[in-house]
Amino acid sequence: MDRFALKPNLAIRLLPFCCDLPATCRHRVWLGPIAMLLIAASVGCQPSGDDTTGTEAKRNDAPVAVQLVSVQQSTTRQTSRQPATVHPFYEAALRPRVQGFVREVRSDIGDVVKAGDALIVLDVPDLEQDREAQRARIARLEAEVQRANAGAELARAVVQSAEANVAAAQSEMAGAEAELAAAESEFARTQDLVSRQSLQQRMLDEALQRRDSRRAALDAIRSSVNAAQAEVTVAQAKLTAAAADVDAAKADVDVALRQLDRIEVMLNFATIKAPFDGIITQRNVAPGDLVDAGAGAPLLRISQVDRVRVHVPVPESDAAHVNAGDAIEVAFPFFPDESPMQGTVTRVAGELDPSTRTMVVEAVLDNADGKLVPGMFGQATIELAVHENVATLPARAIRFDENGDAYVYVVNDQTVSVQNIQTGNDDGSTIEVLSDLPAGTNVIDAHLQRFTDGQQVAVLAP
Structure with a gap:
């Protein structure tokens, strides 16, 4: 047999070694075929004598040394960690309300101002002329009121x-x-005497003439009374x-006064004042x-920063x-x-931004020292819930299979048992264990080895 024969079983054993990773490293590491061959060649090119095979067999049978961690009963906090941005508590863009020329700019960038401070003063000659013309018009209308009063007095007289x-x-009537009654009485008496021939007919004619004269005078006087009463009616109408x-004259004066008040208000707009305590952040x-009303960029921008609003976009989940x-x-x-x-x-905010699927959450922070500047970036952690007396394990002690299911290696009397678990809140370092895993249960800490049920391990001292 070749002295440097490649041991294929060594390369095969590398796969479980590289695939069994803890929860803190949940991405599998796959070695390409070339890298696998190189590793196998580097460790497998060794003498193939019988003594070497026996040593390797003994090594494979030896228990793997492991560190243990135990399930702890503790309190966990479910949080959401998101980026945050500082905003002024109030911010106002100051624009002119009237057209005019800038006479004074009394505040500049960085100036701290109080509510009501004059920041910009404008020259508005058109409005000043309008005010003088309106005052003259009011004087004329007040004269009209006096004339109307005089006319009323004359009508009353x-x-x-x-x-x-x-x-x-x-x-007179x-x-x-x-007199008519006396004349009629005289006429009747004279007529009676004439009928008895005590008086001449001439005396009756004279009495009749006097009676008719008095009747005509009474009719004339009655006409005068009617005419006088008509004159009273006409005078009362006047x-x-x-x-x-x-x-009407008084109403015209009142309208003119209101118009003057409006001109005065517009003249007051010629002085642009600070709406609240703050700092000037822009000057244009x-x-x-x-400058003209509502046209162009704001003349000044003022921000209230003794308190600031922190906006946090919270995801939909x-x-x-x-x-x-x-x-x-x-x-x-x-x-x-x-x-x-x-x-x-x-x-x-109570609603999600449809473009980002996030909801704005706001917190107000004190900024009396002015340390926080609007636009500054931060990291916000919001406490969503507190879970008391829950079982927890370090995240590194929990494994996940290819389906994403969590499991741990429970060790009892140095014997491994693989136990599937349900996990809860994960704060990045600690994970809640929702399964029935009693406090004090020992599990294998982070390890690159994959273990099986019944496998023996050597527990290292903590």
């Missing part, structure tokens, strides 16, 4: 005069009625019209620029488990020596 004329006419003119304006009030910690790679910032979930 005319009414009073007409009513006085009616009273005088009625008094009363006298005329008395008074009503004059009062309406006063009301310089003195002398002509975890979105249903996140609730307001859940604990969250955010670590920033720019501060490697600092502990993660602790907080709680403040708001949950």
Whole structure:
């Protein structure tokens, strides 16, 4: 036999050695045919004498040395670790409300401002002229009110005069009625005397003439009373019209005042003020620029950063488990020596972004020292649930077969038994064991060897 004959069974034994990997290395490692031949050649090219075969047989029969780990009863936390982005608590893009020229820019990038501080002042000559013209119009309308009031007073005096004329006419009519009554009485008496031939016919004619004269005078006076009463009605109508003119003039003044108030409001917009406490993060304006309402880029951008909002896109698989009030910690790679910032979930969007299939979760963090800058990237860990008194194993001690089913090598009296298990929460280093695997059960720790039921092992001291 050739002294350097290749031992084919050695190459075959390499396959299980390379395929049995723990849960922390769940990707199978396959060696190509050439690599397998090279390995087999390197280890298989050895003398093929009888002594060598006997030594190898003894080596194969020797128990494999293993380290054991035991199932622990512990508390695990189900978490979701996702990227996070810092946003200002409030952010406002300041644009002009009126057209004008920039007179002053009182704040610049990085300036800390208070709510109500004047940041930009504009020159708005058109509005200033409109204000002066409106003030003049108001003065004219107020004069119209005075004239209307005077007209109303005149109409009121005319009414009073007409009513006085009616009273005088009625008094005169009363006298005329008395005189007519006296004339009719005299006429009747004279007629009686004339019929008895005590008086001449001439006396009756005179009495009749006086009676008719008094009757005609009474009719004239009655017409005067009616005319005076008509004058009262006309005067009262004129008074009503004059009062309406006063009301209309006052309404015109009120409208003009409201228009002046609007001009004043627009003039106030010529001074752009800070809407809240914050810091100026952008400036796109310089003195002398002509700016227009709502046109172009914002003149300034202000952000409130004493508190910040941290937005975390949570994937669909975890979105249903996140609730307001859940604990969250955010670590920033720019501060490697600092502990993660602790907080709680403040708001949950409640819907998934259809393009990313993620849901935005927000947490508010204190930033009084200004350390967190909007746009900064971090890593957020959200606590979804806490599982108490559950069986756990290190992730490296759990194997997975080609179907993804989990199993462990249980060791009892240095004898291996392969046991399939159900796994739960996996935090990357520890995995929950949902199967009936009592606490204290010993299993083989990470090992590249594949074991079988009943195989003997040598347990190494911990």
